[in-house]
Amino acid sequence: MRNDCTVYKTMDYLSKKWTVMIILELYKGSRWKRFSEIKRSMEEITPKMLSERLRNLEAEGIVERKADSEESPTMVCYRLTEMGLDLIPVIKGVKSWALRWKVDNPACASQDCLVCVL
Amino acid sequence: MRNDCTVYKTMDYLSKKWTVMIILELYKGSRWKRFSEIKRSMEEITPKMLSERLRNLEAEGIVERKADSEESPTMVCYRLTEMGLDLIPVIKGVKSWALRWKVDNPACASQDCLVCVL
DNA sequence: CGGTATCCTTTCGGATACTG
């Protein structure tokens, strides 16, 4: 597997901090969500990180962005694309594996955990 | 999803550089492989990295290690555990998604690419 | 052979302040 391998690159950005959490946050509700709304739901993320990850995901075609500059203050919304939605089963695959082999953490498989609610 | 979430942690170490490549290298052939044999098949990896990743994977229960110190020079071998083998379909899930949506790279889906030979 | 130890560079991510 080479560094320019699509699968390698996919693993690479999926595993960056916050990325999966953002995808799941957008999946939850499956509708347009505002920057501030996403940010509010992930208390500790900085605007820099959220912005960076969203731009990345948009560039990958996983997230789409809609800006309405007529509005004031400006309104920007994000949601998963079809490609992004199709990533959910992949994340579920990781979840299933983890639940099969690694449930050593009682907090997992609980309501506290976004991925475990999947 | 919290930092101590098992799924989060799984994503985290799966995505570290070299990890998936090592898993696939051990899957290829599905037999005990020596440290040097693995290293030789991944030209650019340093012994430090290979050693560190293997110890990690062993600690996670994904890889098992067998040392024969009677032999000289010392012989150490590694292979996937049952848990590790069960990770292959998960990686295939990522592969399928990537092939569905992202085959922008001609080198992918070729014989050059370990994951694409899966 | 199968690693460690050391050092060094690069990348990542957080804090904080600021802007159209």
Added chain:
DNA sequence: CAGTATCCGAAAGGATACCG
């Protein structure tokens, strides 16, 4: 509101040399 700019510390990873 939806970001960007700047700075900084921590962590990851590579190069090289060495050891039991």
